Amino acid sequence: MNGFLVKVERFIDIFINQGGYNEVLGGLKNTILIAVSGLIIGIVIGTLIATVRVLPKYSRLSRALDKFCTFYVGLFRGTPMVAQLLVFYYVMLPLIGVKMTSVSVAICVFGLNSGAYISEMMRAGILSVDPGQMEGGRSVGMSYGATMMKIVIPQAIKNILPTLGNEFIALVKETSVVSFIGATDLYVAFNYIGSNSYEFMVPYLVMAIMYIAIVCIISFGIKMMERRLRKGDRQ
Amino acid sequence: MTDSKNKDLIVVDGLCKDFGDNKVLKDISTTIKKGEKVVVIGPSGSGKSTFLRCLNCMEDPTAGKIIFGGENIADMSVDINVHRQKMGMVFQHFNLFANKTVIENIMMAPVYVAKKNIKKQKRDNLLIKLHLKKGEITPVTASMPEIKKQAKEKAVELLKRIGLEEKADAYPSSLSGGQKQRVAIVRSLAMEPDVILFDEPTSALDPEMVGEVLELMKELANQGMTMVVVTHEMGFAKEVGTRIVFMDEGRFVEEAAPEEFFANPKSERAKEFLSKVL
Numbered sequence: 001m002n003g004f005l006v007k008v009e010r011f012i013d014i015f016i017n018q019g020g021y022n023e024v025l026g027g028l029k030n031t032i033l034i035a036v037s038g039l040i041i042g043i044v045i046g047t048l049i050a051t052v053r054v055l056p057k058y059s060r061l062s063r064a065l066d067k068f069c070t071f072y073v074g075l076f077r078g079t080p081m082v083a084q085l086l087v088f089y090y091v092m093l094p095l096i097g098v099k100m101t102s103v104s105v106a107i108c109v110f111g112l113n114s115g116a117y118i119s120e121m122m123r124a125g126i127l128s129v130d131p132g133q134m135e136g137g138r139s140v141g142m143s144y145g146a147t148m149m150k151i152v153i154p155q156a157i158k159n160i161l162p163t164l165g166n167e168f169i170a171l172v173k174e175t176s177v178v179s180f181i182g183a184t185d186l187y188v189a190f191n192y193i194g195s196n197s198y199e200f201m202v203p204y205l206v207m208a209i210m211y212i213a214i215v216c217i218i219s220f221g222i223k224m225m226e227r228r229l230r231k232g233d234r235q
Numbered sequence: 236m237t238d239s240k241n242k243d244l245i246v247v248d249g250l251c252k253d254f255g256d257n258k259v260l261k262d263i264s265t266t267i268k269k270g271e272k273v274v275v276i277g278p279s280g281s282g283k284s285t286f287l288r289c290l291n292c293m294e295d296p297t298a299g300k301i302i303f304g305g306e307n308i309a310d311m312s313v314d315i316n317v318h319r320q321k322m323g324m325v326f327q328h329f330n331l332f333a334n335k336t337v338i339e340n341i342m343m344a345p346v347y348v349a350k351k352n353i354k355k356q357k358r359d360n361l362l363i364k365l366h367l368k369k370g371e372i373t374p375v376t377a378s379m380p381e382i383k384k385q386a387k388e389k390a391v392e393l394l395k396r397i398g399l400e401e402k403a404d405a406y407p408s409s410l411s412g413g414q415k416q417r418v419a420i421v422r423s424l425a426m427e428p429d430v431i432l433f434d435e436p437t438s439a440l441d442p443e444m445v446g447e448v449l450e451l452m453k454e455l456a457n458q459g460m461t462m463v464v465v466t467h468e469m470g471f472a473k474e475v476g477t478r479i480v481f482m483d484e485g486r487f488v489e490e491a492a493p494e495e496f497f498a499n500p501k502s503e504r505a506k507e508f509l510s511k512v513l
Contacts, residue, residue, distance in 0.1 A: 130330075130333075132329075133330060136329075136332060136419075138316075138319065139291065139293065139323070139326070139423070140319065140343070140422065140423065141316045141344055150347075151334065154334045155334050233333075233406075
C-alpha cells in the first residue's frame with residue numbers, strides 16, 4: 001500500500017509540477033475532437049447512404065447508387081479501424097500526394113467508418129417511421145427530399161438515438177488506436193507520462209477513469225436529448 | 236371562362252393500375268367538374284382507394300392520363316409537387332406530422348412553397364444577371380419572417396374555424412381521432428386547394444367522433460369546394476354528394492345522382508351492395 005502511495009505521489013508530481021497536464025489536456029482535446037467530428041461526418045454520410053438505400057428503385061441511377069452504397073458499407077464494416085487508418089495514412093495519402101496532419105486523417109477515417117455503421121442504424125430508423133408520414137408530406141406538395149429531411153429523418157433520429165449513443169461511445173473509446181498514425185490522444189498522453197516516470201500503473205488507472213467519466217457525460221447528454229425529442233410522443 | 240362552375244377540373248382518361256399481376260383499376264375514364272362532390276362507394280377491394288390515390292399520383296398509374304391544371308400529371312416528367320399543392324388529400328389515418336405541433340403541421344406546406352419560390356426567384360435573377368437567361372430581373376420583395384407571420388395568422392384562423400385554437404402548440408399525439416382528422420383537413424385547406432381528396436376519412440374514428448368530421452366536410456361542401464370522397468357513410472353520400480360512383484372489380488359500374496342511385500340502382504351488383512349496407 002505504501003508503494004502505491006509513492007507511485008501516486010510521483011504521478012501527481014509529473015502531472016502537475018512537470019506540466020504533464022498539458023499533455024493530457026492536448027490528448028483529451030484530440031480524443032474528443034476526433035470522436036465528435038467523426039460522429040458528425042458519420043451522421044451526414046450515414047443519412048445520405050440510408051436515404052439512397054430506402055429510395056424507390058425506379059431509375060438506373062438509384063440502382064447504381066444503391067450498389068455503390070452497399071459496396072461502401074461492406075468495405076468499411078469488413079476491415080478493422082486500424083487497417084483503415086494505416087491504409088489511409090501510409091498508402092492513400094502518399095499516392096494522391098496530399099499532406100494532412102494525423103489528427104485530420106483520423107477525423108476522416110472515423111467519419112467514413114462510422115458513416116457505414118450509422119447508415120444501417122439510420123435505415124432501420126427510417127423504416128420504423130410510419131409510411132403515412134411520407135404520404136402526408138407528399139400530399140401537401142412537398143418533395144421527397146424535403147419530406148425526408150423535415151419529417152421522416154427527425155423522427156428516425158429520435159427512434160435510433162439510443163443506438164446512436166452507443167456508436168458515439170464506441171467512437172470515443174476507439175480513438176485510442178490513432179496512436180498508430182502518430183496522433184496524440186488520451187492514451188498517448190498518459191503513455192508519455194508513464195514513460196517519463198518509468199511507472200505506468202497510476203497513469204493507466206487515471207486514463208481508464210477519464211474514459212469512464214467521458215462516457216458517463218455522453219450517456220447523460222443522450223438521456224437529456226432523448227427526453228427533449230420525446231415531447232411529441234404519446235404521454 | 237364565363238361559367239367557371241362547369242369547368243372540368245380533373246379529366247381521367249383510360250386510367251389503369253396494376254400491382255404486379257393484380258389489375259386493380261381497369262380502364263377508368265371520367266371527368267370531375269369544379270364544385271362537384273363525387274362520392275365513391277363500393278365493396279372492399281373494388282379499387283376505390285387506389286382510384287383516389289391515382290388522382291394525385293400517390294400511386295403512379297400504370298396507363299392512362301390524368302389531366303389536372305392543363306397538364307397530364309400521370310406523366311413522370313411533370314413536377315407533381317406543384318399540382319399536389321392544389322390537390323389536397325385527407326387520409327384514413329390522418330398522417331399528421333408527429334414531430335410537429337398542430338400549428339406547425341398547418342404552416343409547413345405554405346412556408347415550404349413560399350421559400351422554394353423565393354429561392355427560384357433568386358436563382359432566376361442571378362442567371363439573368365449573368366446573361367445566361369433572358370428576361371427581366373424581378374426583385375424579391377417577400378421576406379421569410381413576413382411569410383411565416385402570414386402563414387401563422389392563416390393557420391390560427393383555420394384552427395379557430397374548427398374550434399381548436401387552444402391546441403395550436405399541442406402535438407398530434409395528444410389529440411383525439413376526430414380532432415386529428417379535422418386538423419388534417421385544415422392542413423390541406425391551408426394550401427387553398429382546388430379539390431380535396433378524402434380517403435375514408437371517418438373509417439378509423441370512434442363512432443362518437445365521426446359526426447364532427449362529417450360536419451366539417453359538409454361545411455366545406457356548402458362553401459363550394461370540389462371534393463372526391465371515398466367513404467362508407469351512406470348518409471353523407473346521400474346528403475352531400477352530387478354524384479355517386481359505384482365501383483366494383485376496378486371498374487365504374489354505375490354513376491348517378493344520389494337520389495336516383497339510392498332509390499333506383501340499375502346494376503345487379505349495386506342492388507346487392509345496397510341491400511347489405513342500407
